[in-house]
Amino acid sequence: MTAQREAVQVTGIGLIAPNGLGLEEYWKAVLEGRSGIGTLDRFDAARYPARLAGQIDGFDAADHLPSRLLPQTDVSTRYALVAADWALADAGIEPGAYADYDMGVVTSNASGGFEFTHREFHKLWSQGPGAVSVYESYAWFYAVNTGQISIRNGLRGPGSALVAEQAGGLDALGHARRTVLRGTPMVVTGGVDSALDPWGWVAQISGGRLSTATDPHRGYLPFDTHARGYVPGEGGAILVLEAAGAAAARGAPHLHGEIAGYATTFDPPPGSPRPPGLRRAAELALADAGLTPDDIDVVFADAAGVPDLDRVEAEALRGLFGPCGVPVTAPKTLTGRLYSGGGPVDVCTALLALRDAVIPPTAGTTEVPEEYRIDLVRGAPRPGPLSAALVLARGRWGFNSALVVRTARTP
Structure with a gap:
C-alpha cells in the first residue's frame, strides 16, 4: 500500500470452522493441533471413494437466527449470516454507527446452496413442481449470502459477489478493500x-482431487511425499473492513490488523510456455502493499495437497523468497479446504499469528520432498516476532490470488 492511501483495517471477525465456532475457539484448536476432519456422516458415504470431510458439528442455526429465515436459507447461508452477526458484534457496530449507504457487502461463494437445491429438486422429481419451495428461486444462488447479510443488517451500500473456487474468498476481501478505498467507510x-x-x-469427487484416504490424520498432506489429494470442508469467515480514519472516529474496540495488499492473476492455458501465475500474484500483492519479500514473516500457503500443484507452489515460493527463505504453513490441514471460505479463514489465522507472535504448524505433513526447499512449519507452533504475512489461494481452472496482511497502524 502506498503512503497516499488510507489504511484499510480489520475491525471485526466472525469465523465458523470444522474445528471451532468463533475466533478464539478456532485459534485454540489450531495451536493445539485439534482437527475437525473425520468420516463424513451427513449421509451414508460408504459407497463413495472419498469419505473424509471437515464437518461443522454442534451448530444449530435455530439458536442464532430468527425462525423465519430457516425455511429460506441453505446451510451455507446460515453460516454466513451468523458469522456476519459475530463480525459486526466484534467490531462494535451498532445501529446508527454509519448511514445505511455507507455500509457495503462483498462475499464469495463457490458451491451455491447445494443442500437446499438437492432437497428441492428431490421434491420436484418425486412430488412435482407444486412441492418445490418458492425460496429455491434464490437460495441456490452464489450471490445470496451478500443479499441476505445486507437485508438482515440494513447494509445498503455497494454489494458484490465473486466466484473463483478456493481463490474467491481472497478476491472478496481484495474487492472489499478496494470498495473502502473508493469511499465506502465500512464493508x-x-x-x-x-x-x-x-x-x-x-x-x-468428480473434480478428481479429493483424497481417498480413510485415516483423518493422513487424509490431507500438502507438500508431503505421500500427498494424494485434499479433504474438503465447510465453513468460512466474515470480516468487517473499515477505513482507518472512520474506525478511529467511532472508537472501534478492535484493530485486528490491516489488509495491506492484494492481487489476482490467471494461469496460462494448458501447453503454454508461460509459467503459472501464482508467483506473479504474490509479487503484485507485495508491490501493492509497498513491501518486499524480505518484509514477509510467514506465508499461509494454498497447499493443494496434489503433488503437481504443491510442486508449482513450492517453486513459486522458492523463486520469490529463495530456498527456505520464509516460514510457510498450512493450518487448513485441520479443517480441510473450505473453497471460498478457505482464504478468509487463512487471513484470520494470519492476523491471530501476528497478534500472538506465533506461527501455527501444518498438521499431518511429515516428509517434505527435498527438492521443494521450503521451510514448512511442522510439529509444533513456532514463536517469533511477526509483522506481515502473505496469504495465497488458487482456484480450479487457473485462478490465483494473493493478499498481504500486517499489524494495524494507527492513523
Missing part, C-alpha cells in the same frame, strides 16, 4: 461454503 466481507450433501459430494 462486510468474506466467504463461506458448504456442499456436504450427496449431490454436492459427488460434484466434488
Whole structure:
C-alpha cells in the first residue's frame, strides 16, 4: 500500500470452522493441533471413494437466527449470516454507527446452496413442481449470502459477489478493500461454503482431487511425499473492513490488523510456455502493499495437497523468497479446504499469528520432498516476532490470488 492511501483495517471477525465456532475457539484448536476432519456422516458415504470431510458439528442455526429465515436459507447461508452477526458484534457496530449507504457487502461463494437445491429438486422429481419451495428461486444462488447479510443488517451500500473456487474468498476481501478505498467507510466481507450433501459430494469427487484416504490424520498432506489429494470442508469467515480514519472516529474496540495488499492473476492455458501465475500474484500483492519479500514473516500457503500443484507452489515460493527463505504453513490441514471460505479463514489465522507472535504448524505433513526447499512449519507452533504475512489461494481452472496482511497502524 502506498503512503497516499488510507489504511484499510480489520475491525471485526466472525469465523465458523470444522474445528471451532468463533475466533478464539478456532485459534485454540489450531495451536493445539485439534482437527475437525473425520468420516463424513451427513449421509451414508460408504459407497463413495472419498469419505473424509471437515464437518461443522454442534451448530444449530435455530439458536442464532430468527425462525423465519430457516425455511429460506441453505446451510451455507446460515453460516454466513451468523458469522456476519459475530463480525459486526466484534467490531462494535451498532445501529446508527454509519448511514445505511455507507455500509457495503462483498462475499464469495463457490458451491451455491447445494443442500437446499438437492432437497428441492428431490421434491420436484418425486412430488412435482407444486412441492418445490418458492425460496429455491434464490437460495441456490452464489450471490445470496451478500443479499441476505445486507437485508438482515440494513447494509445498503455497494454489494458484490465473486466466484473463483478456493481463490474467491481472497478476491472478496481484495474487492472489499478496494470498495473502502473508493469511499465506502465500512464493508462486510468474506466467504463461506458448504456442499456436504450427496449431490454436492459427488460434484466434488468428480473434480478428481479429493483424497481417498480413510485415516483423518493422513487424509490431507500438502507438500508431503505421500500427498494424494485434499479433504474438503465447510465453513468460512466474515470480516468487517473499515477505513482507518472512520474506525478511529467511532472508537472501534478492535484493530485486528490491516489488509495491506492484494492481487489476482490467471494461469496460462494448458501447453503454454508461460509459467503459472501464482508467483506473479504474490509479487503484485507485495508491490501493492509497498513491501518486499524480505518484509514477509510467514506465508499461509494454498497447499493443494496434489503433488503437481504443491510442486508449482513450492517453486513459486522458492523463486520469490529463495530456498527456505520464509516460514510457510498450512493450518487448513485441520479443517480441510473450505473453497471460498478457505482464504478468509487463512487471513484470520494470519492476523491471530501476528497478534500472538506465533506461527501455527501444518498438521499431518511429515516428509517434505527435498527438492521443494521450503521451510514448512511442522510439529509444533513456532514463536517469533511477526509483522506481515502473505496469504495465497488458487482456484480450479487457473485462478490465483494473493493478499498481504500486517499489524494495524494507527492513523
